[in-house]
Amino acid sequence: MEKKSMRVIREYTMITAATFVVAAAVYFFLIPSGVSVGSISGLAMLLGNVIPLPISVLTFILNAALLVVGFLFIGREFGVKTVYTSLILPVFLWVFEQVFPDFVSINQDAMMDTVCYIFVVSVGLALLFWMNASSGGLDIVAKLLNKYFHMELGKAMALPGMCVALSSVFFSDKKLVLGILGTYLNGIVLDHFIFGLNLKKRVCIISEKEEEIRQFILHTLHSGATIYQGFGAFDNEPKTEIITI
Numbered sequence: 001m002e003k004k005s006m007r008v009i010r011e012y013t014m015i016t017a018a019t020f021v022v023a024a025a026v027y028f029f030l031i032p033s034g035v036s037v038g039s040i041s042g043l044a045m046l047l048g049n050v051i052p053l054p055i056s057v058l059t060f061i062l063n064a065a066l067l068v069v070g071f072l073f074i075g076r077e078f079g080v081k082t083v084y085t086s087l088i089l090p091v092f093l094w095v096f097e098q099v100f101p102d103f104v105s106i107n108q109d110a111m112m113d114t115v116c117y118i119f120v121v122s123v124g125l126a127l128l129f130w131m132n133a134s135s136g137g138l139d140i141v142a143k144l145l146n147k148y149f150h151m152e153l154g155k156a157m158a159l160p161g162m163c164v165a166l167s168s169v170f171f172s173d174k175k176l177v178l179g180i181l182g183t184y185l186n187g188i189v190l191d192h193f194i195f196g197l198n199l200k201k202r203v204c205i206i207s208e209k210e211e212e213i214r215q216f217i218l219h220t221l222h223s224g225a226t227i228y229q230g231f232g233a234f235d236n237e238p239k240t241e242i243i244t245i
Helices: 002-033 040-047 055-073 076-099 110-130 138-149 153-170 173-197 210-220
Strands: 203-206 226-231 238-244
Touching (some): 002 110, 040 055, 076 138, 110 138
């Protein structure tokens, strides 16, 4: 029971840190850029042009609308974790609004802000997906596309994100191309970070020291292995092959 509690604490600590990274990317780079890179925050920015509410409040409302979908079609664990991130993401944004009111761009350049946003937010999102969570909003749509249509998460993020980016033409057509390009690059970078977190190697070992290697894999690496018997093509001698991940 204690081990389970510690695991839950570690998971939610990681999720909190990842959500903080996402919120920082949105507030310090996405909002100052004015570019609608496809995300729930980007959609909130667009709606902010016609609805007189803070970005944090609009983000909360949009997330709440999609949370029900996550619970129904993705699963309870994902839903609970996403509820948590959806609650604390607007809180982090609100804190940033209070501590750094009227924040302006660090880079003074929309393209540089967009590039910084893509790389910073991809780190946060990759960590959330790795923990079977999300920041809510369009991430839930991406998870649905990933689960039911077997799309890679980067591509699944890009598809609804493109729709948000295209809708920015109604408010700032000059930044439309940058928004679309940013959404596309966001998907590519996100896939890179996700695959990096889940990188595995399949190793095939043929050696006369089979027993020592087997013991090392089992008791030092605490991993598993599969052992096959075969014959060498050149000398036709029996060989033992150890395969491990």
